[in-house]
Amino acid sequence: MTTMDSLIGLVNRIQRACTALGDHGGGNNAISSLWGALPTVAVVGGQSSGKSSVLESIVGRDFLPRGSGIVTRRPLVLQLHKTENGTEEYAEFLHLTNKKFTDFSLVRKEIEDETDRITGKSKQISPVPIHLSIFSPNVVNLTLVDLPGLTKVAVEGQPETIVEDIEDMVRSYVAKPNCLILAISPANQDIATSDAIKLAREVDPKGDRTFGVLTKLDLMDNGTNALDVIQGRSYRLKYPWIGVVNRSQADINKSVDMMVARRKEREYFETSPDYGHLVNRMGSEYLAKSLSELLESVIRARIPNIISSITKNIEELERELDRLGRPVAIDAGARLYTILGMCRAFEKIFKEHLDGGRPGGAQIYGIFDNKLPAAIKNLPFDRHLSLQSVKRIVSESDGYQPHLIAPELGYRRLIEGSLNHFRGPAEASVNAVHFVLKDLVRKSITETEELKRFPSLQTEIAAAANSSLEKFRDESMKSVLRLVDMEASYLTVDFFRNLHVTETQGSQAASLSSPPTTTATTDQHGEGEFRKIASNVAAYINMVSDTLVGTIPKAVVHCQVRQAKLALLNYFYAQMSQSQGKHLGHLLDENPVMLDRRLQCAKRLELYKKARDEIDAAVWFR
Numbered sequence: 001m002t003t004m005d006s007l008i009g010l011v012n013r014i015q016r017a018c019t020a021l022g023d024h025g026g027g028n029n030a031i032s033s034l035w036g037a038l039p040t041v042a043v044v045g046g047q048s049s050g051k052s053s054v055l056e057s058i059v060g061r062d063f064l065p066r067g068s069g070i071v072t073r074r075p076l077v078l079q080l081h082k083t084e085n086g087t088e089e090y091a092e093f094l095h096l097t098n099k100k101f102t103d104f105s106l107v108r109k110e111i112e113d114e115t116d117r118i119t120g121k122s123k124q125i126s127p128v129p130i131h132l133s134i135f136s137p138n139v140v141n142l143t144l145v146d147l148p149g150l151t152k153v154a155v156e157g158q159p160e161t162i163v164e165d166i167e168d169m170v171r172s173y174v175a176k177p178n179c180l181i182l183a184i185s186p187a188n189q190d191i192a193t194s195d196a197i198k199l200a201r202e203v204d205p206k207g208d209r210t211f212g213v214l215t216k217l218d219l220m221d222n223g224t225n226a227l228d229v230i231q232g233r234s235y236r237l238k239y240p241w242i243g244v245v246n247r248s249q250a251d252i253n254k255s256v257d258m259m260v261a262r263r264k265e266r267e268y269f270e271t272s273p274d275y276g277h278l279v280n281r282m283g284s285e286y287l288a289k290s291l292s293e294l295l296e297s298v299i300r301a302r303i304p305n306i307i308s309s310i311t312k313n314i315e316e317l318e319r320e321l322d323r324l325g326r327p328v329a330i331d332a333g334a335r336l337y338t339i340l341g342m343c344r345a346f347e348k349i350f351k352e353h354l355d356g357g358r359p360g361g362a363q364i365y366g367i368f369d370n371k372l373p374a375a376i377k378n379l380p381f382d383r384h385l386s387l388q389s390v391k392r393i394v395s396e397s398d399g400y401q402p403h404l405i406a407p408e409l410g411y412r413r414l415i416e417g418s419l420n421h422f423r424g425p426a427e428a429s430v431n432a433v434h435f436v437l438k439d440l441v442r443k444s445i446t447e448t449e450e451l452k453r454f455p456s457l458q459t460e461i462a463a464a465a466n467s468s469l470e471k472f473r474d475e476s477m478k479s480v481l482r483l484v485d486m487e488a489s490y491l492t493v494d495f496f497r498n499l500h501v502t503e504t505q506g507s508q509a510a511s512l513s514s515p516p517t518t519t520a521t522t523d524q525h526g527e528g529e530f531r532k533i534a535s536n537v538a539a540y541i542n543m544v545s546d547t548l549v550g551t552i553p554k555a556v557v558h559c560q561v562r563q564a565k566l567a568l569l570n571y572f573y574a575q576m577s578q579s580q581g582k583h584l585g586h587l588l589d590e591n592p593v594m595l596d597r598r599l600q601c602a603k604r605l606e607l608y609k610k611a612r613d614e615i616d617a618a619v620w621f622r
């Protein structure tokens with residue numbers, strides 16, 4: 001294997017693998033393209049500039065579709081493989097492996113048919129390339145991409161956008177820094193108006209990777225020549241311009257043999273008064289040889305870059321595949337194991353939200369520290385314990401006989417009525433904590449990387465966790481309301497005894513210092529007494545509110561938060577252990593977008609690894 005065989009052949013093989021895996025440099029799915037990293041030669045020219053003729057001269061065979069309008073409507077990746085002298089020439093398409101074409105008119109027919117297979121007969125264009133390999137002793141090792149001819153107007157049956165579409169497609173190839181541009185311009189037109197040169201100048205302004213080819217030298221007006229262009233005076237390029245003389249339309253009509261045409265071209269230059277001194281640097285054969293050498297040297301120079309780009313891409317793809325997860329297990333036991341593993345990952349994140357490390361837990365403390373005391377503070381005790389209301393409740397409780405010493409029943413009713421108000425803030429605290437927990441479940445599911453692929457499992461975990469949270473909420477609700485009811489069931493006797501002692505001591509002290517008056521008896525059922533009752537009840541309610549602000553959070557944490565940490569998925573686990581393989585399989589149905597992405601990454605990874613092995617082998621042989 002010679003160096004050239006190994007390097008151009010190597011790129012050929014990698015390009016074929018790229019196309020087989022859908023990588024033709026489009027980069028439309030955000031997966032890096034290997035194709036884009038490989039050096040290629042793209043053939044660019046305006047319509048009728050002589051592109052097909054140049055390609056056929058390079059190959060030495062007549063095989064490209066001809067006709068009016070846009071004939072080339074898909075990129076044609078033409079891979080030329082030089083074989084031993086005396087061996088039979090044949091062609092092969094990538095889409096028709098194992099079929100050897102020895103009749104080149106059938107190659108033309110297959111290119112036409114394969115173009116129509118993707119584009120229909122609509123004259124549309126498509127960026128999906130056709131791969132054609134030609135094995136012949138008469139070619140040099142070379143890969144060229146033939147692109148649709150740049151055109152200025154759409155013809156009937158073609159969409160209006162065709163002119164731009166073609167230019168965009170051609171630009172997508174030639175804009176890549178690894179692309180050598182074979183720019184075909186006809187000599188019988190002003191070079192300044194050449195479509196190929198215009199586009200090449202745009203993407204390669206210094207002319208470092210543009211290879212200028214001038215066709216139709218034989219069609220120039222008598223007395224004129226193209227030396228200004230060929231010698232680089234009109235438009236300077238890094239590589240020298242090459243002039244060619246292809247078969248004329250008359251030659252094509254007469255089916256002049258390509259080998260005869262090559263000979264005639266050689267004679268043209270040998271006998272030309274204008275170009276005779278350049279005979280060794282003109283013609284299709286020289287063009288093919290120079291291109292092959294150039295491509296080989298470019299590939300050799302780029303190999304270190306290609307290797308490092310491949311290595312980088314392999315690492316990136318492996319990282320992405322790790323993130324996306326490996327293929328799902330098939331047997332029920334392994335599936336259950338996978339599901340439980342993901343549940344545990346979810347529970348761990350949920351606990352981190354509550355215990356710290358991730359945000360969320362502090363919201364619960366906010367409910368206890370701010371919302372609950374504020375809600376209790378806003379309870380309408382002022383209204384309930386207004387003079388009027390106290391008077392009414394006390395006299396309703398007294399009935400037909402007013403109380404003698406203290407309105408015992410009136411006190412009880414006033415206290416019970418007040419305590420009833422605590423139910424609202426108690427219920428609100430339970431609900432607020434429930435919503436925080438529900439939100440943390442949602443967040444934890446989103447944050448569990450492992451679950452991302454499995455939307456069905458996400459839904460079931462969310463449903464199971466939320467139904468547990470509902471149960472915890474019901475328990476918690478019962479507990480906090482019980483705390484309130486307990487306060488109403490048995491009042492703190494000592495509070496009133498102490499109150500009585502204080503009052504008696506106060507009045508005894510007052511009677512010692514001043515003689516008794518009738519005011520006390522007058523005030524027994526007067527406003528002063530009602531005010532005192534209101535203030536005593538308010539003091540009692542304040543005491544209870546301090547107790548509840550302390551005990552409600554304890555009940556809520558015990559019934560909801562602690563339970564959520566301990567037993568959020570207990571019921572789900574019990575169900576899972578009885579689930580059949582089919583249901584487990586359903587839970588592991590993957591998100592189709594991620595499934596597709598994983599398949600694409602896996603395929604691309606395979607391509608990169610294969611390419612790396614091929615390159616390693618080729619570099620080893622050198």
Ligand SMILES: Nc1nc2c(ncn2[C@@H]2O[C@H](COP(=O)(O)OP(=O)(O)OP(=O)(O)O)[C@@H](O)[C@H]2O)c(=O)[nH]1
Pocket residue numbers: 045046047048049050051052053054066067068069070071072149215216217218219244245246247248249250252
């Ligand atoms: N006399 C002469 N005719 C040429 C030469 N090169 C191309 N032609 C003729 O010019 C016409 C167009 O050549 P093609 O090779 O079909 O050009 P193309 O760029 O492939 O054209 P499209 O596929 O239509 O874009 C044909 O009739 C060729 O015979 C040349 O060097 N000399």
